[in-house]
Amino acid sequence: MSEANVRATLSAIKTIKRIPMKANKSYKILIGLIGLAILLGLIYYTKHTNFVNKANPQNQIASQLDAEDKASLEAQVKAKVDKETNGNWDKTIQIDQVDKSQKAVHGSWWAHDKWEWFAWKSIQGEWQVLISMDGWDCSELDNISYDYQKFFNDNTYKLPGGERYCYDHQAKKSSDVGQKIFVFPEITGSVVTLSYPADYTIKKDTEQNRRGSFVSYDFEAQNAPEVHLAEIQFFTRASISEFLTRCEDNFCFEGDYPDLQRFDGQRTALANEKGYGKYQYVIATTNDWLVANYSTTDQVTIREYTTFVGEDRNTKVDLWIMMPNGTPNNKADELFNSLNFNNAPVI
Secondary structure, three states, X not given: OOHHHHHHHHHHHHHHHOOOXXXXXXXXXXXHHHHHHHHHHHHHHHHHHHHHHHHOHHHHHHOXXXXXXXXXXXXXXXHHHHHHHOOOOOXXXXXXXXXXXXOEEEEXXXXXXXXXXXXXXXXXXXXXXXXXXXXEEHHHHOOXXXXXXXXXXXXXXXXXXXXXXXXXXXXXXXXXXXXXXXXXXXXXXXXXXXXXXXXXXXXXXXXXOXXXXXXXXXXXXXXXXXXXXXXXXXXXXXXXXXXXXXXXXXXXXXXXXXXXXXXXXXXXXXXXXXXXXXXXXXXXXXXXXXXXXXXXXXXXXXXXXXXXXXXXXOEEEEEEEEEEOOOOHHHHHHHHHOOEEEEEEXX
16 A cells, blocks of 8 residues: 555554544444545555556556656657558557666557667757667667666567667668558568569469468569569478478479478578579678579579578568569669568567
């Protein structure tokens, strides 16, 4: 029970004690019952409040800020998210962690999924707010006061290996002009999106278990350029095993397809930032990839870009760019680098 509640209870008891002895017994009993009711009510209120705070720890965390500070902070965060999203968000924010100084705060905001925000007080006492939009703005992270950088690092998401989860927001906005964004709904544990040139369309491939994938998509270009996006395929160990079993005594696919040895080897290689066999290790579009070429029977080269996404990075991705045999690899790489492939964790 809080100190204020105890004082209120004692005050009620003292009032009862001041009733003269000659007062009507019924009146004294009534006053006594009122005092008991007050005491029981305060006990219930205290227990209920503690239960609510335990059930909703954010209530307890947010209460570390005084009401004026909290209101000012929430207004600043909402204004920042509104500006960056053009108002296209769920209008919901949450305070997750408050620094012991009460001058730095980490929280969440929602736009279909959960993203992060971070705020700290300037020397002038004003809240400075950063928001993560599938990654922080790298240039803004350098503005965080030195006093709160450890609090930021301890409470925000990091890329595998501890690297900062950030990119150049302005460059992305510029590159997104004339681009479309596609979300791959079949991936669990991550929000996987692809930003790609607007003159392409993406359609789900109807071929079941293509090359061992559990889902694949085809790119269709309006002008059919010689160097063009062709496919993106998603694999798990289970989908590859299904393909290998089904195709053991049957013809299923003409050309290269991954087996479990390649799946495991590539996953390990990327985790160690190394190449795998003929695949070269590269970093592009905010991800690490393995890249190799395959020639087909119709004088076409497939340049294959491989990465892993999803929970524990257990989903293999193969993205294909096709080009005529003899085309320099940098032509395909230029097209690939115009994409923006994001693998954001569900937090």
